[in-house]
Amino acid sequence: MTHLLRHWNLDWEKDSAESLTPEHISLRLFGNVGIQPHSTAGSLGNFFSIHDRIYGNNPKKMLQGPPTLKLPSPAIYLEGLILVKEYEDQTGAEAPYFVHTEKEIRKRKLSATTGNVTSVVKRTRSQLPSRVFTPLRSEIGDLPGFSKVLFLFATVSVARDGAVSIIWPDSTATPVACTLQDTPLGQGKTKKVFKAIYDRMPWVAKRFFDIGTGEEQVEIHENSKFLIQEITRLAKSGYYLEHFVAEAKQRGVSIDETISVTDFKLGIEVVQDGASPSLASGVSLDRYQDANTNSNSKLLWLFEPRRSARVDHWSGTNDYPAWHHKKLGSTLNAFTHYVYHLTQESIVLADLQTVNEHGDGLNVLFDMMTHTSNGASGVGDHGQEGIDTFVQSHECVDRCDGCGLSKEGFTKALKESGESDEEEEDQ
Ligand SMILES: [Zn+2]
Structure with missing residues (x-):
């Protein structure tokens, strides 16, 4: 950060009275994804590993930046937004001309000549002298x-x-x-x-x-x-998804790759x-x-x-449609089977829903629930009973087979739960 700033300030200080400091810069990953809080405090390696843990396998590939760049791995692509308003408000100095849009430059030229009688006629609210900017923070803080x-x-x-x-x-x-x-x-x-x-x-x-x-x-x-x-x-679901995507890739199974958590x-x-x-x-x-x-x-x-987009529901709390004819749905169905298998039959993902976020084509999972063998994963966890319901109602799709998953893997659980059902009925 310090190194970057030194470099940027070479140009900046040629046209502005003050220097840029870290609080005038907002670092972002590709796709306007914010960096992790406090992650710039340590070394660059530390900064990289924090983000690699979270985004390393994200299908958006935000660490690699725009695909056209073809950055070698490991790499981390960063964009630095210069917060011009904050710079000007805090330092009282005017930012260099090259960070302003043409419109802004015209506006500023006009306001600099407000003493001129001819320009008074043209003055509007948008042509207030450039010093009278309201800081963004107080603007939003004042929202009713x-x-x-x-x-x-x-x-x-x-x-x-x-x-x-x-x-x-x-x-x-x-x-x-x-x-x-x-x-x-x-x-x-x-x-x-x-x-x-x-x-x-x-x-x-x-x-x-x-x-x-x-x-x-x-x-x-x-x-x-x-x-x-x-x-x-949420964190575990991201971890399971990474593994599922890797498994499918390795086996050459086509899955819907737009899914993320x-x-x-x-x-x-x-x-x-x-x-x-x-x-x-x-x-x-x-x-x-x-x-x-x-x-x-x-x-x-x-x-x-x-999120403002429409929500698509793919599974319920105790309801697991197969979605044979929908790529996204059947991928999520196979994903649910995969998680059950990966966690040695101890976790079932439920209530899967996605939003297709405008613009980037990603189908984002959120608010999912889990049934776990100890029933302690949180609100909506139906414990072993919830797992049994999945085992009984799950219908394999081609993608399950492709990933080496079959219901034979859980015949034991099926049989056990079948037996216990009969016992209940006998009573
Ligand atoms: Zn299956």
Whole structure:
């Protein structure tokens, strides 16, 4: 970063009174994907491995950048956005002419001659003197129905064996200001969803409000527990998908390659001394303080990129259509079988749904559930009973066969569950 800035500043300082500093730059991966929080603190190698863990096998190939570049691997393609407004607001210096659009340059020329009688006639609101820019942050903070809320972000990583770990930010981490909607944009059975703006991008922030004990009866530690489970599920699903795609490739099985798992972030709301938790959190200051006297309870949020596209449902909580005649559906059906096999018959992915995000053609999985043998993966986990239902109702598609998967692999489970069904009927 320092090296890059030194290079950029050579040109920059020729035409501007101040220098660019790291806070004027927003680094992004290919496809306008934000980099991981605090990842620039260590070495370049460290920076690479953090992103390689998360995006290394992503079909979007954001680490490699535009395909036309043909970057050799390992490589990491980065784009640096110069935050011109922030630079100007913070330093009071005007940014070099080459970062402005022609329109902006014309506008600035006009405003520089506002003393001129002939230009007064032409002046409109858009031709205010260039110093009077409103900083973006206060613009969005002032949006009615939204509040500025501070967040820290944890790093979620998946090990080679699929184990998910969460690295919490340490006490030196700097909170990031986000804009968070005060009232929910929508809600499902268990979670409320709020619009959020993070790093100038549209996200949603989700939290639990009903875990079966009534609305807004969720304790702070319960929300944490269920959100961590949800995030673990998302991270693991990404891991399973990578393996599935690799297996299919190796066996030469054609699958729908547009599938990916949603990006996500684990946000920790920062409540400053003397301030209350956000309106969106639904947690009063009293409740927050109570929770924090005994333990260090965190106000956790699940951040996901905001989606507006239509949702396609591919499986239900206990319903697994085969989708023989739909490539995406049958790929996801085979994927479900693959995960069951890969996890030694201990995990079944359920409630698979995708959105086809506008523009990039990707079908993004989100909000999936799992049935696990110990029944402890979170909300909607029906345990062994849920697994048995999958075993009984799964219908193999050609892609299952192609990937070496067959129902013979689970005849034992079938037989056992068949027997137990009969016993129940006898009683
Ligand atoms: Zn199958």
